[in-house]
Amino acid sequence: MSQPIEKAASVHAGMEAAASPASSPLRRVVVSLLGDRLALIGTIVVGILVVVAVLAPVLAPQNPYDLAQLDIMDGRLAPGEQGISGMTYLLGTDDQGRDLFSAILYGLRTSILVGLASAAIALAIGTSIGLLSAYAGGRADAVLMRIVDIQLSFPAILIALIFLAILGQGVDKIIIALVVTQWAYYARTVRGSALVESKRAYTDAARSLALSDRRIIFRHILPNCVPPLIVVATMRVAYAIMLEATLSFLGIGLPVTEPSLGLLISNGFEYLLSGDYWISFFPGITLLLLIVGINLIGDALRDILNPRREG
Structure with missing residues (x-):
């Protein structure tokens, strides 16, 4: 009599442990990231850059794109030099007398916004097309996939x-241009993840219960495709920021009235x-830190979310 009771108690305890926050996937990922030294460094660097970008209007001593605040006589001052108005430029100024520290903070806002927005929109479009392709099969x-190959x-x-x-x-x-490229x-x-998940037993069971295709796709297949998507999205954000910087460097990305690194x-x-x-130099170092930090996080997430990872 006591053995069934003990067995039931152990099963109940196991269910409570499985439902506890300590075993949740999000907590496991966070703990793993904090335990990886490189990932922790990348998270801290990216976190600091995002915070200062959001707080740019508060932290920046100058609005670098307000022409009324610029003085051409302060152009190309070295870091630490003082301008005509008495303002000390920590990172110097550019040829237009723009405070580089302020310009970098505002440029970070634009670069991060462009990277996140383009990655999010491309993620939504690509995920929808990939799921449709895997689930429909056949000619569709x-x-x-031939369109994807051409792209x-x-x-x-x-x-x-x-x-x-x-x-x-x-x-x-x-x-828009970055979404098209990503x-x-x-x-x-x-599509690759959905093809694997669509052949698993739980998907066959869902079909046998006559569940709608929409429910099977979004409630059963899509959640199991999230781990590789997170890794790809992290890497693509860094790539989008780098590509935007390249296009702006070539003079065809953002106009001079809209800052970017x-x-x-x-x-x-x-x-x-x-x-x-x-x-x-200083905008280049900032861009380098941002991209390397995001890539360090992406590399760690790839190892953490790898289904073949032991332990």
Whole structure:
């Protein structure tokens, strides 16, 4: 009599342990990230950069894109020098007398916004197409995947250049261009994961219960495709920020009235050999820290969410 009771108690305890926050997937990922030194460094770096970007209007001593606050006589001042107005420029100024520290903070806001917005929209589009392709199969799958193959066969920067040449400059225009260059990666990733999940026993059981296709896709298949999607999304955010910086550096991304790190680097490129290194150096270092930090987080998430990982 006591054995069934003890067995029931142990099962109940096991269910409580499984339902506890300590065993939740999110908590496991957070604990694993904190336990990885490189991932922790990347998280801290990205966290700091995101916070200062959000608080740019509060932290920046100058609005670098308010022409009334700029003085051309303060142009190309070295880091730590004082301007005509008595303001000390911690990171120096560019050729227009713009405080580089303030410009970097505002540029971070634009770069992060563009990266996150383009990745989120591309994620939604690519996930929908990938799920439809995997679940529909047959001719629909073949057509959609050939479109994806064609998309992936072209360099992303070439596609972005073509779209920006058609659409023009602006934050919304570059987000559209980045979405067009990225959605195929999500579609390919989701399709591969969805094909595996659609052949599992729980999917066959859902079909045998006559559940709707929408319920099977979004309640059963999609949640199991999330781990690889998180990894790909993290990497694509870093790539989108880098691609936007490249396009802005080439002068076809964002206009001069809308700051970004790539545009700041471009503004000082012609002065590198003249000794005014800081105009491009500090925005470049900031961009490097942001991209490396995101990639460190992405590498850690890839290992943590790997289904073949032992332990």
